[in-house]
Amino acid sequence: MxxxxxxxxxIREFLTTRRARITPEQAGLRAYGGSRRVKGLRREEVATLAGISSEYYTRLERGNVKGVSESVLNGIAHALQLTDAERTHLVDLIRAVSGSRPVQRRRPPQVRVRPTVQRILDSLTMAPGFVVDGRLNILAANELGRALYAPIFDDPIQPPNHARFLFLDRRAGDFWRDWTQAADDAVALLRAAVGRDPYDRQLSDLIGELSTRSDDFRVRWATHDVRAHLTGLKRIHHPEVGNLELPFESTPLPADTGQHLVIYSPEPGSPSYAALRILASWAAKPNEGDPAREPSARQEAEERSGSRSDPA
Known part of the structure; x- marks a missing residue:
């Protein structure tokens, strides 16, 4: 219970934060003079836009969602201008609370990456590749992926976790050149994962740890933002090869629930591509412990890119 x-x-906090971000003008409503006590839309305004009674919407916002119809959901999604990811998140929460049997938090079985998927990763010699789960654990990587994410893989807690590195490791601010965006994206992905499975014990433990130890995480978690993150650009400062700009694609693995294949693919001929070629050549060789290796690595990467790393 x-x-x-x-x-x-x-559900209550998600709907409340969604209507708080929309002004009457953005919703196409006439705004009258005087101050408003409510930030964003009022409940009755959402109800009007959704085509339902104010009393019914109030019950929904309080979490009393049993039996809510598809048409009502569509009306609320329209009124609150929900993205596809936000609508999916709301549906996930409603499904979780509408079950007839009580559900206890559970510890999922150990997740493994299939050998076929690992072979696909290993075949990518010039593209860092990873398998990531909904908790942002890195379940598998190819050789270049491990070299690229070396600071993340340094974590003694295994499997390495994107969110734990972002919020609990001091190096994250240097590694992620756009740390704020990376942090926002990570929290939004975790929030979506909680909606899909609110009873995942490992996910609950991770959220609890990050909330306790990181003010940055706790503030972001309270926003209830969710989004899909299937393509984009990652801006990284690698400790050996300097600044990288890496377009990525992320796709779910249909046969492996909750797992996503993430591949970085820099533009051929770009400075980032040249830097990855250097990193790939080092990753393919055993580390012989040469103390001069790191300084010369930085120098070679800078010469290939044509400039020193910027401070961003």
Missing amino acids: AEKQQVRAD
Whole structure:
């Protein structure tokens, strides 16, 4: 029962934060003079836009969502201008709280990456590749991926975790050149994962750890932002080869629930491509412990890119 109460609280906070971000003007409503006590839309304004009664919407926002219809969901999604990812998140929360049987937090079985998937990763010699789960654990990587994410793989807690590195490792601010965006994206992905499975014990433990130890995480978690993150650009400062700009694609693995294949693919001929070629050549060789290796590595990468690393 306590678990479902938490999901109801998540529904209430999600809907509240969504309507707080929309002004009457953005919703196409006439704004009258005078101050408004409510930030964003009022409940009755959302109800009007969704085509339902104010009393019904108030019940929904309080987490009483049993039996809510598809048409009502569509109306709310339209009124609150939800993205596809946000609508999916709301549906996930409603599904979780509408089950007839009580659900206890559970520890999922150990997740393994199939050998076929690992062979696909290993075949990519000039593209860093990873398999990541909904908790942002890195479950597998190819050789170049490990070299690229060397600071993340340094974590003694295994498997390495993107969110733990971002919020609990001091090196993250240097490694991620756009740390704020990376942090926002990580929290939004974790929030979506909680919606898909609110009773995942390992995920709950991770959220609890990050909330306790990081103010930056706790503030972001309270926003209830969710988004899909299937393509984009990562801006990294690698400790050996300097600044990198790496377009990426992320795709779910249909046969492996919760796992995504993530591949970075720099533009051929770009400074980032040249730097990855250097990193790939080092990754393919055993480390012989040469103390001069790191300084010469930086120098070679800078010469290939044509400039020193910028401070961004």
